[in-house]
Amino acid sequence: MKHLPLLLASSFALPCLAETIVITQNGFDYSPFEAQVQVGDTVRWEWSNGTHDVASGADCTEDGVFYGLLRTSNPVFEYVVDESLAGQTVEYHCTVGNHCGFGMFAYLIVGDVNTPCPGDINGDQAVTFDDILELLASWGDIDPDKDVDGSGTVDFGDLVGTLANWGPC
Numbered sequence: 387m388k389h390l391p392l393l394l395a396s397s398f399a400l401p402c403l404a405e406t407i408v409i410t411q412n413g414f415d416y417s418p419f420e421a422q423v424q425v426g427d428t429v430r431w432e433w434s435n436g437t438h439d440v441a442s443g444a445d446c447t448e449d450g451v452f453y454g455l456l457r458t459s460n461p462v463f464e465y466v467v468d469e470s471l472a473g474q475t476v477e478y479h480c481t482v483g484n485h486c487g488f489g490m491f492a493y494l495i496v497g498d499v500n501t502p503c504p505g506d507i508n509g510d511q512a513v514t515f516d517d518i519l520e521l522l523a524s525w526g527d528i529d530p531d532k533d534v535d536g537s538g539t540v541d542f543g544d545l546v547g548t549l550a551n552w553g554p555c
Contacts, residue, residue, distance in 0.1 A: 404466075406430050409492070411438055411456050414485055416478075416492035423494050425469045433461040437482055438490070440465075444477040446486035451476070471496040503555035505548035507532050511555045517548055 404426040410417050412434045423429055431440045433456035440456060440463050443449035451471070454463025471494075479491035505513040507520045524532045524540045532540045534547035 404428060408432060410434060411436075411440075414480075414488050414490040416440075416490070418492070420493045420495055423467050423496055425467050425472050425497060427467050429465045429467060429494060431456055431463045433457060438480045438485065439463075439482055440478055441481045442476055442478045446479055446481075446491070448481060452478070467494070467496055473497050503551065504534050505551035506555055507534075507548070513548055513551045513553060513555070518545070521545060521548055 405424070406428045407421050407423050407430065409421055409429060409431045411431060413436070416431070421429065431454065436457075438456040439454060441448045441453045442451035451468075452465040454460075454465070456463055474496050476494040476496060477491060478494065479486040503511060503513065505517055507517040510516070521532055521534075521540060521544055527540050528538060529540055533544060535543040537543055
């Protein structure tokens with residue numbers, strides 16, 4: 387019994403410890419091309435050669451979320467992933483010259499990015515009999531949450547689409 391308070395205290399979730407994810411720059415590449423990160427992690431870009439930088443934004447256009455230099459005088463840039471980016475895929479690139487146009491861009495995948503799972507009507511990350519029951523209960527309805535094939539009505543096409551994706555997502 388004297389260990390009960392310790393046991394109870396340890397049963398509460400402990401905060402996750404943030405990690406440092408290292409991305410290296412080499413030539414016109416960032417490696418890895420896609421880095422899985424979590425909110426609170428530190429992303430550390432490390433310079434290896436040339437004059438480069440790191441700027442958030444899609445299609446070679448800066449969006450101002452983060453920016454840092456990578457060169458001899460500043461060989462490391464670090465960014466702590468903000469919670470506003472949770473669940474997003476964040477593109478970043480080099481703004482020097484036409485480096486981005488030469489393919490110098492990459493991605494941060496922040497947290498769990500939901501992957502579509504057609505037929506998972508109840509959202510439990512698996513297509514099962516429960517999804518079929520929900521689909522049948524809405525048969526003939528105009529219900530976008532259960533309209534798997536996007537036809538506008540819950541019908542045979544949705545049943546086929548659900549069965550085609552049977553199993554875990």
